[in-house]
Amino acid sequence: MPEYIMLFRFTTKGVQNIKDAPTRINNVKKMFEQNRGKVKALYALLGRYDTMVIAEAPDDETIAKISLQISAQGNVTTETLRAFSEDQTLKIINEIA
DSSP states (O other), rough: OEEEEEEEEEHHHHHHGGGGHHHHHHHHHHHHHTTOOEEEEEEEOOSSEEEEEEEEOSSSSHHHHHHHHHHTSEEEEEEEEEEOOOOHHHEEEEEEO
């Protein structure tokens, strides 16, 4: 299943309601499960982004849907990246003619 890195920045609303973050995290995990995906890891970050999720989803359309659902709540903005494992990267490189 494709893997993705989702980077989050809190909005003003998200910071004002930071005490609700544990519930929001559980809701994001449920959202992935309902869409046949999985949150593999979640990290709080220092720097440009506030949190990060490493997740699996069946396809790009599903991760786009999940990203929009999360963003629509107004607590975070998202940036989603398609991630390739080392094996996938080496396969891609080895297929270059």
